[in-house]
Amino acid sequence: MTRIKDVAALAGVSTATVSRVLNGMTVTPDLESAVRRAVDELGYTPNRTARSLRRRHSEVIALVLPDIENPFFTSLARGVEDVARTAGLSVVLCNTDEDVETQEHYLRIADDENMAGVVVAPAGPSPFLARLAERHRAVVVVDRAVPDDVDQVLFDNVDLGRRAARTLVDQGHRRIACITGPRETPTATARADGWREALRTAGLPASDELLVHANYRVDGGETAMAQLLAAAHPPDAVLATNNLVGVGALRVLAAGEGPHAQLGIIGDLPFATSRIDDTFLLRLHPREMGLTAARMLVARIRGEAGPAQRVIQPSRPVMLGSTPS
Amino acid sequence: MTRIKDVAALAGVSTATVSRVLNGMTVTPDLESAVRRAVDELGYTPNRTARSLRRRHSEVIALVLPDIENPFFTSLARGVEDVARTAGLSVVLCNTDEDVETQEHYLRIADDENMAGVVVAPAGPSPFLARLAERHRAVVVVDRAVPDDVDQVLFDNVDLGRRAARTLVDQGHRRIACITGPRETPTATARADGWREALRTAGLPASDELLVHANYRVDGGETAMAQLLAAAHPPDAVLATNNLVGVGALRVLAAGEGPHAQLGIIGDLPFATSRIDDTFLLRLHPREMGLTAARMLVARIRGEAGPAQRVIQPSRPVMLGSTPS
DNA sequence: GGTCGTGGTGTAATCGATTACAGGGGAGGC
């Protein structure tokens, strides 16, 4: 491996001068070009480990996500990447698999590796997160609120549930069920709260048998939808509060057994294989959430940010599905 | 931040002893317990940057992927993670967006950060890759062959195309089209070669108008399928050579306009929303490919690996689709 | 009892960059 010493020797200058050229400080043009020639000739790139040991932070940010197989999060990741790249930062992605310990593990690595900052969609409560923020590490939380005093980019989940449910009400449906995630998942319960509120406001029932707390994945959506349609009084419309349970619900409908029901989904379905003209999608634009979060992170890394803030990421109006693009 | 010096001072030993305790070398029990107490009390974790500067490699491996939004690759990523975790390594994921320059950038980072190794699904030819391998960095290439002398885990793509096409032939179809990726994409052309071979063997036409080189994404599949079905002599069966064009093709079929055609897909559809009983899937099990690649990487990191080898990842028999699980 | 070997510990060198500090040289002002 070529080191800065080799470049300095070849260019006939000191290591300090090489470092200065590489970091854009003023240097006599003669020396500068000599250094650049030497750098090119040796194909030298600075050792980032040494650099970040000395500088006490690297040019890498960590993006800690609970489920890398969920298109919502991969889309969010793309947003973070785009901003990071233009800011000269590299993104490394860590998958916690919804496991709090794994999350702590990765947050600790980000800290120990002196990463410039962290964007995290928390799998659960994290003592370490607060500690990072206290020590003035750049941290932005996305998608899932935490009580700590850190930057956060969130949806107004109650409002999402309300708006989606209201759309079904306005369509004339009278028995509107809701498939949401586990009780321990705050976004799931908040969206269900919105659904309940919209129904009550419209004078419609929002009874227990119309609300299913499913596992928040595709199979959860399938099971829940099948259960709802098999009930004595099946609903004439169903709200799925995230993309994955939406996929599951759609599959059951596509099977065509049992009664029909209008479906509404909070989320997007980039890999849907059926026509879904008939389904309402309340698209969430996770990519834009990623953009927002990354911009906030970059500002904080640069020291341009003030006290921690919570940003509510807007979502677009409820849209009729058509085949998603 | 607490440093090893602080621990040493509190425990009344030298930094060398602390380091030895933390790295499992033999130390007098008295001192060892004193050190452990001090570590606990201070909540000390070693600074990984300093450690990897000295050791000249870190405990992190990079997984460099061309498209993080493709479920094939996220599934592969899960496989890599599972092996890495049990080996005590952390995985960071880098998205090249099919861009060779971005790929070089991330490979360089992996090198400069002294990462323990790299698993990469190459977006294209990479001079840097060969250089890494030459310098005895642990490198494993997955999914897309490269000419360099490095470990590789690949499918037998010609065979995949052949088997998938033969299944359609055995079904009694006589005019079998193929939607594959761009001519510059080796896996795409190899699978198409297999399709052509199977058709010729069966005495069926494999003419140019039956082979569409589409963009290898969902919209490419849609366009290609629409084009095929609108032809003067539409095919009675279509082979889609990857998961994404398969999704696009299915969408067009689901629209129900135009003639029907039997569909076969090389790949899996974890987010399909329709019943696909009627479609043949040749599942590829990218997760297992990730497991294999990560195991090879770990062996190489530990210095247990010999000369570079190419492993052909087996795939299961062609299966009738049903709703994927 | 003396010598040798062994196992455990501490001191200090080391990894490869950045940067505080000191010194040298040239320009400008009196």
Added chain:
DNA sequence: GCCTCCCCTGTAATCGATTACACCACGACC
């Protein structure tokens, strides 16, 4: 002509860990 001041450069300290090397104490063996 001399003195400042400023700008650039080089030397060496520094980041925080690991580890080569030297040393010491103790036990075994002759």
